Amino acid sequence: MDASRLMELERFVAGLVERGRLQGAGWLVARDGRIVAHRSLGRRSFREGSDELKPDAIRPVYSITKVFTAAAILMLIEDGRLYLQQSVADWLPPFDTPLHRPINLWHLLTHTSGLMPDPGFDLEPFARPWFASWIRRRREMDGSRRWTADDDIRLVLSGPLRDEPGRQWLYSTAGYAILAEVVSRASGMPYERFVEERILKPLGMNRSFFRVPEPLWRETCVIGDWEEEWLKRPAESDALAVAGGNGLFSTLEDLWRFGQAMLDGGRFGETRLLGRRMVREMVSNQLKDVPGRPWGADIPKIECGLGWSLHPGDLCSPGTFGHEGFGRSMLFVDPAERLVFVCFTPTPIDWVPEAVFGPRNIVWSALL
Amino acid sequence: MKPFVHVGETETTPEEAGYRRDMLEKLDALLDRLVETGKLTGASYIMSRDGKVFAHRAVGRLREEPDSPPLTTGAIRRIASVTKIFTAVCILRLAEDGTLWLDQPVGDIIEEFRAKPFDRILIRHLLTHTSGIRPDPGYYLEPYPVSWREWSCAFGYEERTAEGSGHAGGRTAGGKPDLEHRSRWIRSILAGPLQHEPGAAWSYSTAGYVMLGEIIRRVTGLSHEEAFRRILLDPLGLRHTFFTVPEELRDRVCLINDWERTFLLRTPGPDEPPLTGGGLYSTLGDLHRFGLMLMNGGTWDGVRILGRKTVELLRRDQFPDGIYAFHWGERTRDFHMGMGATIGRAGEPFRGTALGHEGAGRSMLLADPEERFVAAWFVPSNVDWLPESVINVRTMMWAGLE
Numbered sequence: 001m002d003a004s005r006l007m008e009l010e011r012f013v014a015g016l017v018e019r020g021r022l023q024g025a026g027w028l029v030a031r032d033g034r035i036v037a038h039r040s041l042g043r044r045s046f047r048e049g050s051d052e053l054k055p056d057a058i059r060p061v062y063s064i065t066k067v068f069t070a071a072a073i074l075m076l077i078e079d080g081r082l083y084l085q086q087s088v089a090d091w092l093p094p095f096d097t098p099l100h101r102p103i104n105l106w107h108l109l110t111h112t113s114g115l116m117p118d119p120g121f122d123l124e125p126f127a128r129p130w131f132a133s134w135i136r137r138r139r140e141m142d143g144s145r146r147w148t149a150d151d152d153i154r155l156v157l158s159g160p161l162r163d164e165p166g167r168q169w170l171y172s173t174a175g176y177a178i179l180a181e182v183v184s185r186a187s188g189m190p191y192e193r194f195v196e197e198r199i200l201k202p203l204g205m206n207r208s209f210f211r212v213p214e215p216l217w218r219e220t221c222v223i224g225d226w227e228e229e230w231l232k233r234p235a236e237s238d239a240l241a242v243a244g245g246n247g248l249f250s251t252l253e254d255l256w257r258f259g260q261a262m263l264d265g266g267r268f269g270e271t272r273l274l275g276r277r278m279v280r281e282m283v284s285n286q287l288k289d290v291p292g293r294p295w296g297a298d299i300p301k302i303e304c305g306l307g308w309s310l311h312p313g314d315l316c317s318p319g320t321f322g323h324e325g326f327g328r329s330m331l332f333v334d335p336a337e338r339l340v341f342v343c344f345t346p347t348p349i350d351w352v353p354e355a356v357f358g359p360r361n362i363v364w365s366a367l368l
Numbered sequence: 369m370k371p372f373v374h375v376g377e378t379e380t381t382p383e384e385a386g387y388r389r390d391m392l393e394k395l396d397a398l399l400d401r402l403v404e405t406g407k408l409t410g411a412s413y414i415m416s417r418d419g420k421v422f423a424h425r426a427v428g429r430l431r432e433e434p435d436s437p438p439l440t441t442g443a444i445r446r447i448a449s450v451t452k453i454f455t456a457v458c459i460l461r462l463a464e465d466g467t468l469w470l471d472q473p474v475g476d477i478i479e480e481f482r483a484k485p486f487d488r489i490l491i492r493h494l495l496t497h498t499s500g501i502r503p504d505p506g507y508y509l510e511p512y513p514v515s516w517r518e519w520s521c522a523f524g525y526e527e528r529t530a531e532g533s534g535h536a537g538g539r540t541a542g543g544k545p546d547l548e549h550r551s552r553w554i555r556s557i558l559a560g561p562l563q564h565e566p567g568a569a570w571s572y573s574t575a576g577y578v579m580l581g582e583i584i585r586r587v588t589g590l591s592h593e594e595a596f597r598r599i600l601l602d603p604l605g606l607r608h609t610f611f612t613v614p615e616e617l618r619d620r621v622c623l624i625n626d627w628e629r630t631f632l633l634r635t636p637g638p639d640e641p642p643l644t645g646g647g648l649y650s651t652l653g654d655l656h657r658f659g660l661m662l663m664n665g666g667t668w669d670g671v672r673i674l675g676r677k678t679v680e681l682l683r684r685d686q687f688p689d690g691i692y693a694f695h696w697g698e699r700t701r702d703f704h705m706g707m708g709a710t711i712g713r714a715g716e717p718f719r720g721t722a723l724g725h726e727g728a729g730r731s732m733l734l735a736d737p738e739e740r741f742v743a744a745w746f747v748p749s750n751v752d753w754l755p756e757s758v759i760n761v762r763t764m765m766w767a768g769l770e
Contacts, residue, residue, distance in 0.1 A: 077760070077763055077764075077767075078391065078394060078763075078764060078767045079394055080394050080395065080397065080398030080401075080756070080760050080764060082760075083755055083756065083759045083760045083763065084715040084759070084763070085715070085755065085759060086755070106714075106715050166700070272388065272390070274767065275388065275391065275717070275766065275767030275768060275769060276769055276770065277717040277718070277739075277766040277767060277769055278717050278763075278766070278767040280717065281715065281716070281717040281719070284714075284720075285714070286714040286715060287702075287714070288689075288690045288701060288702035288714070289690070289701060289702075306715070
């Protein structure tokens, strides 16, 4: 790779930090399984006098969690416990209604179940509350003893479906919480533990957590009060596994390990996560003529894998897969170039498009 | 009580074959669990890489009775709709030989198809389940499906009649098949309108494959059994694949209900509908050998059944943009199929490289030319629909490829 282009990336994000568009930035570039860049700059915390953001800082990766949930589902399929076309109602009794019975695991994985999309998805002027906080408030009202995970699920399912299953791409974090709940029930262990024991530990993702241990709180990058609260939140043992949509904390290097395993056909070194053909299907387009209108866009035919987004565009080769997370984090894998790119651009500003597209294009421009 | 396990012969190890041993253990655990919980009476499979068998196992019972002998890897089993890919291979071979072509109107060969709207049906439509003729009972989730038995009763083609309408040229003398009688079952299948325009949708039709059998009979002048033997079974050495199981082998047949026992013993007349939509019996070994031929571009062990281009066609997606299929209520617009072979769909790890077919009762054969991988399995069950024994199994099998 062209070293001067990788230096350009540093100059570019340093400019964004100087102008106050970003709180900091960290990135990792790996080619052919070897890390060629792993750097960071800016501040770790939003608070005055924060220490600097280090390359191994822990960061909530939000929606990138979804690809871990998808991998967990596929691992349970390899275990013979689930199948993709299985009705969710087989595992979660609240789905056993005429309206919800047609929803299967594949629909949830591809965001085509018809369940509520995330607040703001339609640019609606008055958004519904975020499902997780809705659940939390409802639990407080009722006292958590009487309120069960099935009640949480009924809350997520309340109201009509937005569309028939399979008809429309409706990005739903709640749908991934439902998938995480299926992971819990099909594996017989809590979703978080399943991901820790079957994915994080075997891959050596030693700084990835659903609950960051207290000594590591000061190595965790946070962008606001509310995020600090989320970092230190108490456990809710009997609740819906809401973490399945956006609850993972990770690092650049740890996400690279997961991305590299996907690039290498489901294995990282001697560790086998998923079968090669399973991964190939996971990153292959699943949808045919399914429209989507996410956040004001109008896309007549959306393509997506099982948990993965496809074809991020610009300089990425066709077949590139990845996922982004709020606040903001990115993981992209380009099989044609054997390239893995992980990037954190923490910022309290809602949408900084130049920090999403710029770094990626600069990295791809460095390919000789 | 732990079910009986029988281990068949292998030629190599999973490691040598580039196959994950942990996936074999998971697969066995799943099948054992389905047998132990009584959902399957038995389960057997064979898998090979590059022509060498590396996994070969049977668990459970040969019959449904508790004191039944064990199911072994050598058992004979009705393969139901897996028959269809054998039929497709015969049709494609006849096309290779110049005897027919795939865009040929069926009416060229079966005169009942010359009447509108059947005159637009081509051989290709029958192979790809797009002709619109008589989808299988229950395909449209109709609450009161017309079973094959009701259909026979309504049209009486099981009874030979002395008087006929003479539509197809009347009766023939000298012990030859009664053409009027044969025409009667053809007309009974065509009775009523088409379900949809030919080519407009995918609607699974065993009747279409029965018609392909009739085409094989007419263009070869042989019974469908004899045509299958000459084209395929004898050259490839499939000695335990039959439409009628010889009496001396009947105690090796896996049978799990009364209907299967009756079906085994029936003796169809020469002018009854050919059972090319689902009537074959076979073994894992024979299915595997047939799969090796498909995996290897049409030739195996020095025997050429099909040319390389013909196997490519059998596997090539006939609906690259997807086709509408009601598909037992699913109403998908993204259905795909080869020229007579199942090739998988979104979410199926075998898609894009493998071809094969599934059969009721249940069984499946899949051959993957790119992975040089062949898998066949029998999962006999009296449970109505047991996706775990089919969808999970094939997904796990492909997940095992290193």
